[in-house]
Amino acid sequence: MLVRRATRRDDGAIWRIMEPIIRAGETYPLASDMSKADALDYWYGPEDEIFVVKEGDEALGTYHLRPNCAGGGSHIANVGYMTSSTATGKGVGRRMVEHSLQQARKRGFKAIQFNFVVSTNERAVRLYKNFGFNTIGTLPLALLAFKTRLRGCIRDVQNALTTIRTMRSRTKLCRCPLYPQKRTSIERVVMSALCQKRTFKSCAPGARAQQGALHRNAITSY
Numbered sequence: 001m002l003v004r005r006a007t008r009r010d011d012g013a014i015w016r017i018m019e020p021i022i023r024a025g026e027t028y029p030l031a032s033d034m035s036k037a038d039a040l041d042y043w044y045g046p047e048d049e050i051f052v053v054k055e056g057d058e059a060l061g062t063y064h065l066r067p068n069c070a071g072g073g074s075h076i077a078n079v080g081y082m083t084s085s086t087a088t089g090k091g092v093g094r095r096m097v098e099h100s101l102q103q104a105r106k107r108g109f110k111a112i113q114f115n116f117v118v119s120t121n122e123r124a125v126r127l128y129k130n131f132g133f134n135t136i137g138t139l140p141l142a143l144l145a146f147k148t149r150l151r152g153c154i155r156d157v158q159n160a161l162t163t164i165r166t167m168r169s170r171t172k173l174c175r176c177p178l179y180p181q182k183r184t185s186i187e188r189v190v191m192s193a194l195c196q197k198r199t200f201k202s203c204a205p206g207a208r209a210q211q212g213a214l215h216r217n218a219i220t221s222y
Contacts, residue, residue, distance in 0.1 A: 004054065045066055049065045061087060076109065
């Protein structure tokens with residue numbers, strides 16, 4: 001697994017990694033309809049160093065390293081990582097964090113701060129903690145994409161209930177959908193399928209307080 005500096009020849013491969021992450025809107029606070037050109041402009045910032053993780057001809061991940069702030073905050077680095085959906089669980093994220101820590105030292109940064117880490121991105125939170133990052137603040141319900149997923153959840157439920165009502169009228173079934181033991185077989189199938197959907201589960205009571213919360217992490221020292 002090779003980590004090297006990216007060039008503009010890697011734009012296509014980097015976009016293939018970025019696009020599904022941006023479209024999902026679950027881990028990065030970026031517009032889900034962001035264009036390829038805008039996404040690459042964001043990734044290739046004027047002070048950014050961009051790296052890509054390759055295995056053979058396949059790009060598995062990418063990260064950019066830059067000063068977190070200008071002036072008096074320029075001694076603190078900021079890093080953003082993206083891993084290909086096809087490379088989950090292969091240690092790509094760990095390799096990028098290791099490499100970025102080494103690169104930050106080479107550039108003379110005194111620490112790294114992550115400005116936005118979504119708390120439901122549990123794999124990333126766990127990884128960063130393993131490398132010594134500390135959570136220094138949490139802002140609940142700060143990710144706007146949560147509202148979009150909530151609306152999608154409501155639409156799913158409404159569509160399911162419409163389906164149930166339609167099937168009932170066709171089959172002349174009239175059992176109450178509020179009690180599982182009294183549901184028809186059709187209702188059980190539809191509601192079971194809904195409950196297995198990720199968007200539906202994220203809207204369950206108790207999950208709402210965490211969905212969209214952000215972690216602000218920082219390495220206090222190397």
